[in-house]
Amino acid sequence: xxxxxxxxxxxxxxxxxxxxxxxxxxxxxxxxxxxxxxxxxxxxxxxxxxxxxxxxxxxxxxxxxxxxxxxxxxxxxxxxxxxxxxxxxxxxxxxxxxxxxxxxxxxxxxxxxxxxxxxxxxxxxxxxxxxxxxxxxxxxxxxxxxxxxxxxxxxxxxxxxxxxxxxxxxxxxxxxxxxxxxxxxxxxxxxxxxxxxxxxxxxxxxxxxxxxxxxxxxxxxxxxxxxxxxxxxxxxxxxxxxxxxxxxxxxxxxxxxxxxxxxxxxxxxxxxxxxxxxxxxxxxxxxxxxxxxxxxxxxxxxxxxxxxxxxxxxxxxxxxxxxxxxxxxxxxxxxxxxxxxxx
Amino acid sequence: xxxxxxxxxxxxxxxxxxxxxxxxxxxxxxxxxxxxxxxxxxxxxxxxxxxxxxxxxxxxxxxxxxxxxxxxxxxxxxxxxxxxxxxxxxxxxxxxxxxxxxxxxxxxxxxxxxxxxxxxxxxxxxxxxxxxxxxxxxxxxxxxxxxxxxxxxxxxxxxxxxxxxxxxxxx
Numbered sequence: 234x235x236x237x238x239x240x241x242x243x244x245x246x247x248x249x250x251x252x253x254x255x256x257x258x259x260x261x262x263x264x265x266x267x268x269x270x271x272x273x274x275x276x277x278x279x280x281x282x283x284x285x286x287x288x289x290x291x292x293x294x295x296x297x298x299x300x301x302x303x304x305x306x307x308x309x310x311x312x313x314x315x316x317x318x319x320x321x322x323x324x325x326x327x328x329x330x331x332x333x334x335x336x337x338x339x340x341x342x343x344x345x346x347x348x349x350x351x352x353x354x355x356x357x358x359x360x361x362x363x364x365x366x367x368x369x370x371x372x373x374x375x376x377x378x379x380x381x382x383x384x385x386x387x388x389x390x391x392x393x394x395x396x397x398x399x400x401x402x403x404x405x406x407x408x409x410x411x412x413x414x415x416x417x418x419x420x421x422x423x424x425x426x427x428x429x430x431x432x433x434x435x436x437x438x439x440x441x442x443x444x445x446x447x448x449x450x451x452x453x454x455x456x457x458x459x460x461x462x463x464x465x466x467x468x469x470x471x472x473x474x475x476x477x478x479x480x481x482x483x484x485x486x487x488x489x490x491x492x493x494x495x496x497x498x499x500x501x502x503x504x505x506x507x508x509x510x511x512x513x514x515x516x517x518x519x520x521x522x523x524x525x526x527x528x529x530x531x532x533x534x535x536x537x538x539x540x541x542x543x544x545x546x547x548x549x550x551x552x553x554x555x556x557x558x559x560x561x562x563x564x565x566x567x568x569x570x571x572x573x574x575x576x
Numbered sequence: 577x578x579x580x581x582x583x584x585x586x587x588x589x590x591x592x593x594x595x596x597x598x599x600x601x602x603x604x605x606x607x608x609x610x611x612x613x614x615x616x617x618x619x620x621x622x623x624x625x626x627x628x629x630x631x632x633x634x635x636x637x638x639x640x641x642x643x644x645x646x647x648x649x650x651x652x653x654x655x656x657x658x659x660x661x662x663x664x665x666x667x668x669x670x671x672x673x674x675x676x677x678x679x680x681x682x683x684x685x686x687x688x689x690x691x692x693x694x695x696x697x698x699x700x701x702x703x704x705x706x707x708x709x710x711x712x713x714x715x716x717x718x719x720x721x722x723x724x725x726x727x728x729x730x731x732x733x734x735x736x737x738x739x740x741x742x743x744x745x746x747x
Contacts, residue, residue: 446687447649532652533651534650535649535650548684
């Protein structure tokens, strides 16, 4: 912005300086877009996921169904005029919409029970700070045809919306909008598409699939290895895809979780935080070890999957969370990625 | 011997030599082919190298411009470029070096953050160009942060010294 830098009048330039000191994040972002700098340079440090206070309140039983399931990730723009008091109404509207779509023949599955029930419910305690909006859950259940006493509702599809430490987004939107940038879905793709269409029509929002690139996967690997665990349930595993023709090769590398933690501890310096240098060093140690044995440069390939005892993530935007203790920490990072994608 | 210096040889008459350094052989080859097809006022020679230092036993003309090619999908290519930068004399960085960062368009495949390359280029006071090669043409070009005086990547001639011939001046 040459005009600001070469402002001849002292009064004018000082007024502009004041403007930028008090600028909101939105104004700062617009300014940096004009200067063509990238607004969010990769933060040099992030906090290691810890048990947040709010998480202590939530019942492990209630959120147990969120663990050990593969979720497909989407980023979602803020919802316009969404109200937590109208959840029952939304459930019936969505249920009618799904029934209509199925009758149109757009999502016909042979043998599917057309009697479905949709529920909307809030998930208490799934937030980072008090400012974050409540997370909510949408489920599509099938109603059993048999008029028996114990009607088992089979869950066909689950999707939930949350926002963990979403301050950077919350500050920029007005009161009418509800920000729940992270959407996780489990179940048939067709159902995800139908629910997505309904939300997009009703609340004027936009879903887009959240891919996780190799750079972010290596951050996840480092942060999750850094988490203190009493008991390791699974080995730490990485999967790389080698770009070659005609078919790409996959290289899988599994490490004993305690060895991974020992390596991380030798690299780690600042307690409670993870820096870019530490992540790079951690990954470089793995690469050079592999190179010494197999003479293959893993750094020239693409990291596609990371799996630890805390969680596992795939570059296509699929995540599985295995540990209740660090649920909020994992979701916080994913929320950050979702917000970054929305911007 | 192992350090590249800009003025250790005589300039060629009506020629310009560019050195492309990078690990991705296919990318370098495509880029070189595309550049050679462009119209150039003088004769253009392009040398390709995986890394520096260059072997000293080969007789090569004076190098006028070095472009370091980094593939954002591969951390290895960045490490290679960082290693090679050590074998370039400091005076080369007075306008005779540039960085090309490829693959920023496919965000999902990136292993290196764009800012890492921008910071590297700023450390060496050289321009960085973000680009992608599609088919056999350089289709998209947009500049990273760069000082105003550097020339556009389409022009292959870059010489701050007056060339002793009848070439028209640069843009």
